[in-house]
Amino acid sequence: MTPDDLRRHGHRLVDWVADYLEGVGDYPVASRSAPGDVRAALPPHPPTSPEPFDAVLDDVASVVLPGITHWQSPDFFAYFPANASGPSILGELLSAGLGVQGMLWATSPACTELETHVLDWVVDLLGLPDRFRSDGPGxxxxxxxxxxxxxxxxxxxxxxxxxxxxxxxxxxxxxxxAHSSVRKAFTVAGFRDDQLRVVDVDEHQALRLDHLRTLVEEDVAAGRRPFFACATVGTTGTMAVDPVRAVAELVVPHGTWVHVDAAMAGAAGVVPELRWVNDGLELVDSWCFDPHKWLFTNFDCDCLYVADRSALVEALSIVPEYLRNAASDAGDVIDYRDWQVPLGRRFRALKLWFVIRHYGAEGLRHHIGRHVELAQGFAARVEVDPRFELVRPAELSLVCFRAAAGDDESERIMHAVNASGRALLSHTRVDERFVIRASIGQTTTEQRHVDALWELLGAAADGRPIEPRLQPDGFPPGARG
Known part of the structure; x- marks a missing residue:
């Protein structure tokens, strides 16, 4: 593909993506594909001769799109969002175009230094402790x-x-x-299953401090070493918040590393009134959140901060001769390959940089704050409707509720809404009871989409028919050229 070909096809593909995002709300939110449908539509063997780009785009429309669940739909209320935005998509495109391998500072200084600088910006943006800035030990x-x-x-x-x-x-x-990734991390790191103690939760689904204290005391008395504790700010199931400060005060005297997983909820710190999510972070060793969930930066992008980077670098640094260079040997630069498991790394900072510059702190505060307002308004409707009951307060952007008539009715209502294609919800269980989750945080979700979700739930609860949303004919016009 020559540069001229890339320019011509690239313009068409950007038009296609723009048209798709403009019309994504017209698609059934969840894919209607049955297992094997996508593979059955593909030829059994790779092409022998080159194929025109038009044919590739035709197959994107006819084969790929029907197998897509539309995470960018404004009617996507399931799981947590994976929200993208125009500036993020363009940053991802630029990253792919530059093709940088950013394993060392020396392999592309801008890849490293922009990342370091943008992450210091994020410290300011979210009101995080200064100990996470790069101009200190963290x-x-x-x-x-x-x-x-x-x-x-x-x-x-x-x-x-x-x-x-x-x-x-x-x-x-x-x-x-806590997220299942904690258990997986212990497994990958070589620990036995019994070396991760599971702490009970309270009626709000947050970690019980009294049970943690009992476990720690038992372990210390038995000669075991409490080396790691994970506190969650915004659990996946219900957005519950563990008592970070109290956890740290309890375990830090034992030399325990405290990690805070704020994958979804961490973005709330962009709104000053919501910075209670940062309570206790001045006491912890590491903290992370996902801009690819709620800060308009497409997957993949997680920001991890450490208060002292020495242990992280020492744990992961291996320096073969072919990676040695003067800047690294002198200790004058950061080599991010020592901060992660893989050696190679993409130029992810570009898309986060584009997003922050496009929205500015003011724009990000507006959109995050608006999502919280929409969620709280939805929760207020649930509270006063006798057909439903709220499971826990909607402090941020997740509303957990169920049908007053019980689990079977909750499940029936959720499946009726999802089957319509007009919205997508997901569920969890709290105290063994079925709970519907409405996660309100997609980039383009507005009041009208939340209103439409409420109408769908009411229709499903009342047993009224719901007109399904059908797959549109054709495909985004940008693909046609």
Whole structure:
């Protein structure tokens, strides 16, 4: 593909993406594909001869789009959002075009220094403690996800506690509502299942401090070493918030590394009135959040911060001769390959930089604050409607509720809404009861979309028919050229 070909096809593809985003609200939110449908539409063998780009775009429309669940739809209320935005998409395009391999400062200084600088901006943007800035012993790095951030935090904590040779006596702690990635991190790091203690949660689904205290006391008395504790700010199930400050005050005297997973809720700190989500962070060792969830930056982009980067770098640094260079050997630069598991890394900072510059702090505050307002308004409707009941207060952008008539009715209502294609919800269980989750944080979601969701729920609860949303004919016109 020549530069002229790239220019011609690229213009068409950008038009296609723009048209798709403009019309994404017209698609059924969840894919209607059955298992195997996409593969059945593809030829069994790769093409022998080159194919025209037009044919590729035709297949995107006819094969790929029907198999897509439209996460960018304003009617997507499931899971947590994976919200993208125009500036983020353009930043991703530029990153792909530059094709940077940013494993070392020396391999592209701008890739490293822009990342460091943007992450210092984020400290200011979210009101985080200065100990996470790069001009001290700490600093930030962009990982692919909060799962990877948790893994490297576990590895750094293990190193600080004596390394692999001493890990047999180490124990860690996380609540029963902590993300599954904590368990996976312990498995990948080589710990036995019983070395991660599961802490009970209270009636709000937050970590119970009294149970944590009991577990720590039992472990210390038995000669085990509490080396790691994960507190969650915004659990996946219900957006519950663990008592970070109290957890840190309890375990830090034992030399425990405290990691905070704020993958979704961390973005709320952009709104000054919501910075209660940062309480206690001046006491912790690491903290992460996902701009690819609620800060308009497409997947993948997680910001991990450490208060002291030495343990992280020492745990993950391996320097073969082919990576040696004068700048690194002199210790004058950051080499982010020592802050993550893989060696290679993309220029992810570009898309976050584009987003921050496009929206500005004021724009980000507006949109995050608006999502919280929409969620609280939705929760207020639930509270006064006898057909439903609120499971917990909607402090941020997630509303957890259920049908007053019980689990079967809750499940029936959710499936009726989802089957219509007009919205997509997901669920969890709290105290063994079925709970519907409405996550209100997609980039283009407005009051009218929340109103439409409420009407759908009412129709489903009343047993009224819901007109389905059908797959549009054709495909975004930008693909046609």
């Amino acid at each position: 600093g930030g790095v962009i990982e692919d996800s909060a799962s990877s951030a948790t893994l490297v935090a576990v590895l750094a904590a293990r190193h600080r506690a004596g390394g692999a040779a001493a890990m047999g006596e180490m124990v860690g702690y996380a609540s029963a509502e």
